[in-house]
Amino acid sequence: MTRITARRRHPLARYAVLLFALALVGGVYTLLSPASRPADAALASGKADDVAEGKSLFQAHCSSCHGLNAEGTSTGPTLVGVGAAAVDFQVSSGRMPAANPGAQAPRKPVAPWVNEDTTRQLAAYVQSLGGGPVVPDKNAVDPAQGNVARGGELFRANCIQCHNWTGAGGALTLGKYAPNLNEATPTQIYEAMATGPQAMPVFNDSTITPEEKRDMIAYITDVREQTDPGGFGLGRIGPVTEGLVAWLVGISALVLAAIWITAKKRQAS
Numbered sequence: 218m219t220r221i222t223a224r225r226r227h228p229l230a231r232y233a234v235l236l237f238a239l240a241l242v243g244g245v246y247t248l249l250s251p252a253s254r255p256a257d258a259a260l261a262s263g264k265a266d267d268v269a270e271g272k273s274l275f276q277a278h279c280s281s282c283h284g285l286n287a288e289g290t291s292t293g294p295t296l297v298g299v300g301a302a303a304v305d306f307q308v309s310s311g312r313m314p315a316a317n318p319g320a321q322a323p324r325k326p327v328a329p330w331v332n333e334d335t336t337r338q339l340a341a342y343v344q345s346l347g348g349g350p351v352v353p354d355k356n357a358v359d360p361a362q363g364n365v366a367r368g369g370e371l372f373r374a375n376c377i378q379c380h381n382w383t384g385a386g387g388a389l390t391l392g393k394y395a396p397n398l399n400e401a402t403p404t405q406i407y408e409a410m411a412t413g414p415q416a417m418p419v420f421n422d423s424t425i426t427p428e429e430k431r432d433m434i435a436y437i438t439d440v441r442e443q444t445d446p447g448g449f450g451l452g453r454i455g456p457v458t459e460g461l462v463a464w465l466v467g468i469s470a471l472v473l474a475a476i477w478i479t480a481k482k483r484q485a486s
Contacts, residue, residue: 271342274335278314278328287346292318299412300349301340306408308336310401320392321415324400350411350421357427358403363435371425371433379417384437389416399441403434 276285282293289295296304307313308331312322340352356362373382381387384398393416398406407430413419420430 267338267341268345269342270335271338271340271345274330274339275342278330279339282315282318287343296343296346298347298349299343301344301352302350302408303412303414304340304343305336305352306405306412306414308339310405312414321394324396350408353404353407353411353427357431358407358434359431360403360435360438363431363433365432365435365439367429368432368434368436369440371429372436375420375425376433383440398437401437403438406434406437407431 275283275287279287279293279296282290283296284290284293287296304313307322309327311325311327311331314328315322316325337352343349344351372384376384379387379389379395380398381395386395386397388394395417401409409417410420410425410430410433411422425433
């Protein structure tokens with residue numbers, strides 16, 4: 218008993234206990250976490266034979282910036298672990314391949330080689346490299362199944378600081394900006410929330426659930442169809458633009474009124 222107590226007080230005993238605890242936690246995590254295999258990753262985002270085709274597309278169109286194995290270079294980040302959803306968002310919106318690397322990749326017409334099949338293949342290949350968010354199914358992004366009122370509350374709580382209450386977008390720092398959401402498809406909106414492109418934070422399922430994401434999509438697509446009963450919407454950018462127009466119009470009206478009144482007085486005298 219005395220020998221056991223002495224070993225407990227040995228200076229290295231605490232480190233041995235720490236190493237044992239770390240090994241135990243790692244072992245339990247390995248046993249409980251699902252294994253990630255290339256075949257499973259491909260099936261999560263496309264067909265099983267898409268990975269090989271996607272690799273050829275990647276090496277031809279993406280490797281110059283992201284590296285032959287998507288390990289990243291000085292001009293492009295690594296794509297290991299970003300997931301199929303990130304690829305589908307960037308490529309389907311024309312942001313990638315990027316013509317001129319800068320503070321932010323703008324939305325533009327897609328490249329000539331991009332279509333539904335090539336996008337799926339490229340996404341499957343990147344998914345096979347390290348997992349990540351997958352492309353959502355149609356039910357997950359169907360606005361008709363979402364709650365517009367609840368989506369509006371979530372959007373105003375999480376998104377209007379950058380995107381404006383109507384999704385019209387706005388300027389950020391260092392040349393970045395929150396893009397206009399009017400051109401984004403429901404799938405692209407979901408993928409943006411799941412992957413956090415550019416300056417946007419990641420809203421994973423523990424932060425905003427898939428059902429809440431669908432509600433937000435329902436709100437964004439619904440607000441696009443709303444009219445402006447007060448008249449010209451001024452781009453729906455917000456109170457800054459509205460205040461500027463009101464100030465300029467108001468000041469101009471006052472100046473014209475002052476000139477008219479002065480001219481009338483001169484004529485009377």
